[in-house]
Amino acid sequence: MLETRDLTIRFGGHVAVDHVSCAFQPGTLTAIVGPNGAGKTTYFNLISGQLPASEGQVLLNGLDITRLPVSARTHLGLGRAFQLTQLFPALSVLENVRLAVQSRRKLGLNLWSVWLDHRGTLRQARELLEQVRLDDKAETIASSLPHGDQRKLEVAMLMALDPLVYMFDEPTAGMSVDEVPVVLDLIRALKARQDRTILLVEHKMDVVRELADRIIVLHNGRLMADGEPEAVIASPVVQNAYLGVVEEVAA
Structure with missing residues (x-):
């Protein structure tokens, strides 16, 4: 239903989201996690149209909406x-x-x-x-x-x-x-x-573990990991480079 292809945005010399490619299917909830400054909200802003992409595409049901304004994306x-x-x-x-x-x-x-x-x-x-x-x-x-x-x-x-x-x-x-339970319900x-299709940026790992069918991890604007929650959380790359930060925030 929703796809990003090499989605990228630069602010001067800083690459806030760096060639992120993901496809999101109906009936799934994907949690997007990462430390502060990882690019999570910026990625959301690119998808929803609050920010213009420097490179890459956003597609909804196969339609390229990368250059459409926020209002048009909402109506779609x-x-x-x-x-x-x-x-x-x-x-x-x-x-x-x-x-x-x-x-x-x-x-x-x-x-x-x-x-x-x-x-x-x-x-x-x-x-x-x-x-x-x-x-x-x-x-x-x-x-x-x-x-x-x-x-x-x-x-x-x-x-x-x-x-x-x-x-x-x-x-x-x-x-x-x-x-909190009202919104989670x-x-x-x-x-x-x-x-x-549901995308969720969330720092609380107990919420992520309960709701998510899939986790993608952003770090310095790049896609670090993508998969089922248990596999992503157990990944040595995530454990070493990221998970400790999440657990500290969640605590």
């Missing part, structure tokens, strides 16, 4: 949740999700269509808020939510888009112990559908 089925939340801060929780539902239904600014489907979009938005346990905060202004709730709201907005590819960049960062449910 790439969905991204950020390490820092991306919300409409002055709008209510419900309105944030409703706008995402409306975007998915491609109602745009056609006011007649919006009016006709208003009840339907609101109903779906409320259902999504129930799933992330924010239904009791539907009328709250998004900017006033605690950080953990803002993360859950962003996940609800991403689910409203129902993309082919879900990209989660440290989805549980900044959440309390009580909040949602990711498990998406994975159980078996028809979506």
Whole structure:
């Protein structure tokens, strides 16, 4: 469903992502791990279009989307949740999700269509808020939510888009112990559908071990390892060059 071929970006003389080639299949969850500065979020930014590639390609269902803007990639089925939340801060929780539902239904600014489907979009938005346990905060202004709730709201907005590819960049960062299971349960449910591709950047190795079908390891922008979790974690190369850093972060 998703593939990168020799994907590369340079900032001056620094190569942040260095000819990374990977293919990601529907029904799988791939964890992308590596120490700070390894290129994980930059790789995400190249895939989702926040950064332009210096070399290489990004393909979605065989279509070269390397030069397409973020909005076009989103409409083709790439969905991204950020390490820092991306919300409409002055709008209510419900309105944030409703706008995402409306975007998915491609109602745009056609006011007649919006009016006709208003009840339907609101109903779906409320259902999504129930799933992330924010239904009791539907009328709250998004900017006033605690950080953990803002993360859950962003996940609800991403689910409203129902993309082919879900990209989660440290989805549980900044959440309390009580909040983390809500987001992990949602990711498990998406994975159980078996028809979506999920990419997950995550530092917590217990989460990676539980959820991932596959791990890829980036180090200095290069693909160091790629395979089933147990094999990658046990790899001498990863053990010597990387895993100690992960375990220290996870601890």
